[in-house]
Amino acid sequence: MEFKDYYAALGVARDAPQEAIKKAYRQLARKYHPDVSQEADAEARMREVNEAYAVLSDPERRAAYDQLGSGAPHADGPFRPPPGWDAGFEFGDGAGFDPGAGDYSEFFSELFGRMGRSGRSGRPGAQRPQGSARGEDHHAKVLLELDDAWLGATRRISLKAPELDAQGRLHLRERTLDVKIPLGVKPGQLIRLAGQGGPGLGGAPAGDLLLEVQFAPHPRFRLDGGTLVAELPLAPWEAALGAVVPVDLPAGRSVKVRVPAGAQGGQLLTVRGQGLPGSPPGDLELKLRVLLPSGLEPRARQLYEEMARVLPDFDARKQAAALGQETDA
Known part of the structure; x- marks a missing residue:
C-alpha cells in the first residue's frame, strides 16, 4: 500500500x-x-x-493521520500502518465515511474506513439539529495487555480528542477514564461507557463512549476470537516418544499438555477449554516446533552419527512429501 x-x-x-x-x-x-x-x-x-x-x-481524521508521522513515506517497502496506530484517539460519529461517496485510495480506506460505527456519512461542518437532542456517541480504540482478558481488571485509559483553537489550528484535548475490563473480553469487542460521549443539547443526555478492544502484540501469544494461539517448542525425543510438557499461559497460569508419540514440527495440537476464559471458554491451539541440539556439541554429534549409521534408509525428503500428501487428503 x-x-x-x-x-x-x-x-x-x-x-x-x-x-x-x-x-x-x-x-x-x-x-x-x-x-x-x-x-x-x-x-x-x-x-x-x-x-x-x-x-x-476534518479534525478527527487529521489528528489520526498526523499520528503516523511525516517519516512514513520514506520507509522501505510498502506502507503498513503499525499495530494500534489509532489507539487512544476519541472520534465522534462524524469520523466515518461513506465508501460510495468518493473515489478513495486503498490508503484512505485502510485508515479511515471503519472510523465511526453509526453509519452516518459525517460531512465536516454538518449542522447539528436545533433544540433538544441526545449527544452523539463517541468511539475509541484501546490497546490492552493480554493478561487483562484472563484476569479482568480496572485500567486507567487515556484518550485524546482533536479540537480546533480560535486560530483554526489543531490541538489534542486529553482525558483519563477508569475502565472496568470484563473477564474474557475479545479482540474487537465494544465496551460501552454510558454518558461519556458527546454532550446533549437542550438538557438532553450525553451520548455513550464505545471502546473497541484490541490487544498489544505479545511475544508468545495471539488471540483468534476466543482461541489462544501459541508455539510449543519440543525436544526431538519429546516429539518422537511422546511427552507431557508444561505450557505457560497468560496471567501466570500454566497447563500440562500431552504430546502424542510421533509428533511432527508444524503439527497443530488443540487443547479444549484452555483458551480465552468465558462461557464456554475458548481453546488453546499449539503449533509444534521441534528444536534440534546443535551438531557442534560433541555429545549431540556422537548421537547424530550413531543415528546416521543405524537408520541409513531414513529419507527426510520422502517422509516430508508423504506427510504433505496425508495432510492434503
Whole structure:
C-alpha cells in the first residue's frame, strides 16, 4: 500500500490552520477540475486533492493521520500502518465515511474506513439539529495487555480528542477514564461507557463512549476470537516418544499438555477449554516446533552419527512429501 502525503498534495505545512487548508483546496480545485482544466492529468490530480481535503479538513481524521508521522513515506517497502496506530484517539460519529461517496485510495480506506460505527456519512461542518437532542456517541480504540482478558481488571485509559483553537489550528484535548475490563473480553469487542460521549443539547443526555478492544502484540501469544494461539517448542525425543510438557499461559497460569508419540514440527495440537476464559471458554491451539541440539556439541554429534549409521534408509525428503500428501487428503 502506498503512503499518501496529504499535506504535499495540498501544498500546505503540517501545522497549517484550517483556513489555509480550505484556501489551498479551492485553488487546486479551480486548477484541476476536469470540467475546466487543460492539464493532462487533471482527473487523477483532482482525486488526490479531494482525498487530501477529506482528511485534512476534518479534525478527527487529521489528528489520526498526523499520528503516523511525516517519516512514513520514506520507509522501505510498502506502507503498513503499525499495530494500534489509532489507539487512544476519541472520534465522534462524524469520523466515518461513506465508501460510495468518493473515489478513495486503498490508503484512505485502510485508515479511515471503519472510523465511526453509526453509519452516518459525517460531512465536516454538518449542522447539528436545533433544540433538544441526545449527544452523539463517541468511539475509541484501546490497546490492552493480554493478561487483562484472563484476569479482568480496572485500567486507567487515556484518550485524546482533536479540537480546533480560535486560530483554526489543531490541538489534542486529553482525558483519563477508569475502565472496568470484563473477564474474557475479545479482540474487537465494544465496551460501552454510558454518558461519556458527546454532550446533549437542550438538557438532553450525553451520548455513550464505545471502546473497541484490541490487544498489544505479545511475544508468545495471539488471540483468534476466543482461541489462544501459541508455539510449543519440543525436544526431538519429546516429539518422537511422546511427552507431557508444561505450557505457560497468560496471567501466570500454566497447563500440562500431552504430546502424542510421533509428533511432527508444524503439527497443530488443540487443547479444549484452555483458551480465552468465558462461557464456554475458548481453546488453546499449539503449533509444534521441534528444536534440534546443535551438531557442534560433541555429545549431540556422537548421537547424530550413531543415528546416521543405524537408520541409513531414513529419507527426510520422502517422509516430508508423504506427510504433505496425508495432510492434503
